[in-house]
Amino acid sequence: MGAVSDLPPDRMIPILPCRSIDDQISFYESLGFEATYRQKSPNVFAAIRRGAIELQFFTLKGYEPANSYSTCYVMVSDVDQLYADFRAGLKQSLGRIPTRGMPRIGAIGDMSYGVRQFLLTDPGGNIIRIGQPLEKTDAVVPDEPLPRLERALAAASLLLYSKEDPATTARVIDDALAATPDASDRLRVQAWILRADAAHALGDNDLAASLLDQIGRIVLDPADSASLVDELSRADELRSTLA
Numbered sequence: 001m002g003a004v005s006d007l008p009p010d011r012m013i014p015i016l017p018c019r020s021i022d023d024q025i026s027f028y029e030s031l032g033f034e035a036t037y038r039q040k041s042p043n044v045f046a047a048i049r050r051g052a053i054e055l056q057f058f059t060l061k062g063y064e065p066a067n068s069y070s071t072c073y074v075m076v077s078d079v080d081q082l083y084a085d086f087r088a089g090l091k092q093s094l095g096r097i098p099t100r101g102m103p104r105i106g107a108i109g110d111m112s113y114g115v116r117q118f119l120l121t122d123p124g125g126n127i128i129r130i131g132q133p134l135e136k137t138d139a140v141v142p143d144e145p146l147p148r149l150e151r152a153l154a155a156a157s158l159l160l161y162s163k164e165d166p167a168t169t170a171r172v173i174d175d176a177l178a179a180t181p182d183a184s185d186r187l188r189v190q191a192w193i194l195r196a197d198a199a200h201a202l203g204d205n206d207l208a209a210s211l212l213d214q215i216g217r218i219v220l221d222p223a224d225s226a227s228l229v230d231e232l233s234r235a236d237e238l239r240s241t242l243a
Contacts, residue, residue, distance in 0.1 A: 011052070014072035017060040018124030021046045024057045027103055027123050030093035031086050057124065065102055068125030075115075079132035083108045083118050099241055100201055106161055107197065107234045110134060112154055119164065127164070149183045149191060152176030156194055166201035169194065186224040189215050193231045196238055209242050 018024045021044050025035050028048045033055075037047040044059040053074055076082055086105060090097050098104045106119040117131030152172050160169040173195045177183070183191070196211040215235055225232065 011054070013047075013054045013056055015056040015058060016070045016072070016124065016126040017063050017068070018057045018122075018126070019059065019063050019065055020123065021057060021059055023123040024048075028055070030089045032089060055128070063124075065123065065125030068127075070125065071127040071129060073129045073131065076130060076132055079116050079118070079130060080108065082130060086120065097237070097241070099237075100203070106164070107230070107237070109157065109161055109230045109234075111162060112158065117161075119161065129162075147180065147183070147187070149176045149180040149187045153187070153190055153194060156198075160194065160198055160201070164201075166198040169198040170202065173198070185218050185220060186228065189218055189220060189224075190228055190231050193228075193235045193238075197234060200238060200241065205242055208238060212239055212242070 025046055025048065033048040033050040035046055036049050039045040047056045087097050090105060102121055102125060103123050104121045108118040110116045114134050115131035116134055117129060120128040120130060156169045156172045159165045173191050177191055192211045192215050196208040199208040212235055
C-alpha cells in the first residue's frame with residue numbers, strides 16, 4: 001500500500017452515502033482496502049483507500065440502500081486482476097461470491113463504449129463502476145446491418161451489465177430469440193448465457209439452470225469459443241453459484 005504522498009496531487013474522491021459505516025469498512029476491507037480516517041461526530045464519516053483508489057462515506061438518516069442511485073466510476077490499469085482480487089476477497093470473507101442483492105459483484109466484459117468493466121454494489125447500495133479503457137482498433141464497419149439477434153445482444157448487455165435492468169434484458173432477449181429461430185450456435189449460446197444471468201438476477205434459478213444445460217449441449221468451434229471467452233467464463237460462474 002502506497003503512502004499518501006505517493007498519490008497524484010490532483011484527484012477526485014467520491015463521497016457516498018450509507019446506512020452503516022461499520023458495514024462499509026468491513027466490506028471494503030475484505031476487498032483489500034484500508035480505513036484511513038474515521039469520524040464519529042459531529043457527523044459519522046469514514047475514508048478508505050486501496051492504492052490510488054479512494055472512497056469516502058457518510059451516514060444519512062433514513063437512508064435506504066435498496067433505493068440508492070449513488071454511483072461513481074473508477075478507472076484502473078488492470079481491471080481483470082482487480083476483478084479476480086475482489087472475487088477472491090468476497091469468497092474468503094462471505095464464503096461465497098454474491099451476484100444478487102447487496103452487496104454483489106457483476107460480470108466483467110467489454111462494453112460498446114470502449115471500456116472493459118464490472119460493477120460492484122456495496123452494502124450501502126452504491127454502485128462502483130470499475131473499468132479499463134480498451135485498446136483502440138481499426139475496426140471495419142460492416143456494409144450490412146448486424147443481424148437482429150446480434151443487435152439485441154449488444155443492447156441487452158448494456159441493460160444488464162451497465163444499467164442493471166434484468167427484467168428489460170430478459171424481454172429484449174426473449175423477443176429477439178423468438179424472431180430469429182435460425183440464429184447461429186454462437187449467437188444462441190451468447191443469448192442464453194445473458195438470459196441465464198438475467199434469470200438468476202430475477203431469482204428464477206430454475207430457468208437459469210435450464211438455459212445453462214442447453215448451452216452445455218452445444219459444441220462450438222474453436223473460433224467461436226475464443227470470441228465468447230468472457231461469456232463462457234460467466235456461464236461457469238453461474239453454474240458454480242447455482243450448484
